[in-house]
Amino acid sequence: MAEVVKVSKSTQKKSILNWFLSCAVGGNYEFMHGVGFMYSMVPVVKELYPNDVEKQKETLTRHLTFLNTEPEVGTVIHGVTIAMEEQVAAGADCDADQIVGLKSALMGPLAGIGDSLIQGIIIPIVLALCIDLTNNGLVLGPIIYAVAMYAIMVGCMWACFKLGYNKGGDAIVDVMAAGTLDKIMNAAGIVGCCVMGGLIVNYVNLQCALNFTISGTEFNIQTALFDAICPKILPLLLTLACVKALRSGKKSIHIILAMVVFAIIFGLLGIFSA
Template identity: 30%
Template sequence: MMSENQTVKLTKRDKETVFWRYTVITNSLFNYASMEAPSLVYALSPALRKIYKDDDDYKASLKNQYKYFNTTPIMAESLVGASLAMEEKDGIKALEPVQSLKTSLMGPFAGIGDSVFNVMMNTIIGSITGSLALSGNLIAPPLIGFVWAMIMLFAVKRPLFWGGYNSGVAIVEKFGDQLSRLTNAASVLGVTVVGSLVPTVIKIQTGLVMKTGKVSTNVQTDMLDKIMPSLLPVLATYIIYKLLDSKKWTPTKCIFLVIVFALVCSYFGILTVPK
């Protein structure tokens, strides 16, 4: 039976351990069901063990952290720090706010991190080192790569982690008596972000054409798009969510279902490739 958590003060070394464990292991512990959650659990587990002396509380926290989590690893550092601070400060009562915070921010953070670091900055550094390598300079490319890695580690990742940690403390101190409201607000934001991704990420289009005499009606452009644009992606998302809500369906089964359904419908012309 879970008990109210007693306030535990983590040492700087405890927090540094979380930072280094997550930085080193990110994406090495990865699966398609919960994405980066195993890395998150691995990083936080020693600190959470100190926070939660009760085994049931500790298990509940690990289970909460093991829920789906996927964002740019660089930006994730801030969410790791914030999660740690909130659980350190408020214990078992912080589990729901922690999950809501991660759900609401991992999407926007992924958009920022992927565009800035994975695309723009890596392209710039890659172009510089590539041009130097083509000119016959064998020392500069690995040296630049090492310097860039150190900059990312100590000037980007580390400040993001500690910034997230300090923000997490501030959230609990400022909204400690209103965590339920904060949770609801973060949940609404998370649902809004996920909902906005449906029509932009999921592309489904039917190729069915209805003919009445000499009149042809394209089901997609003449009917569905005029009733509700992106209706098919919304229906597909709803069906997958309902399947995942059932214990009989796993993410892997849903993936195979989508593949088989897409192949069959494409073969018979029910679905077409979106233009």
């Protein structure tokens, strides 16, 4: 086997930049993120096989396969794949099936980790902070959110890429087999629930508007009953009803439409108010 030629750092950055800009471009049910992944491998393949166009075509075709993972944390796959392609270019005993098989093995678990961390924790926390800033009169709140999220996404992509590139596929698989994945998922779920609980209290508004007069005393159902039992219990019940509907297979758009109808009918009847 010839000496392994490492892909330059600038090419690695170009590869991740291509992925960042195109991971969702050309998405379809046949390839999902596969088109974006193939495009991200273009600078790598050109550096590994600078004078062999046929080899470039063969390698890029190998990576035009189904891939569905979380874009930020999923760059672990890029790092592992590029490290393996370096070995292939040096003549190592590593065929296309091994590379494609490893990608398929990693994409599901990494998607679970990434969705829990990015969508379940980081996005709600950053979004809630920027909404508060905007509500307090800071008009740059949306811009701060956009800049912060782009910085987090790029930083996470690069860190996860280097982890896969330096550690290799076997090390990543060992981490998952050791139960680290379950611990991360459980921790992410707990933090995510705490964050969502805070969001429900601050941003889901639902109150009972019914009042009764009993023996000359006004009885407000919201303050005298619901708030006495558990403050913000109605927003909590509404949120739990939406979660149950989602888990039972209802489409989100149908749930949104149902809530609109619910708000119009019960608002006009004077039963509930925001």
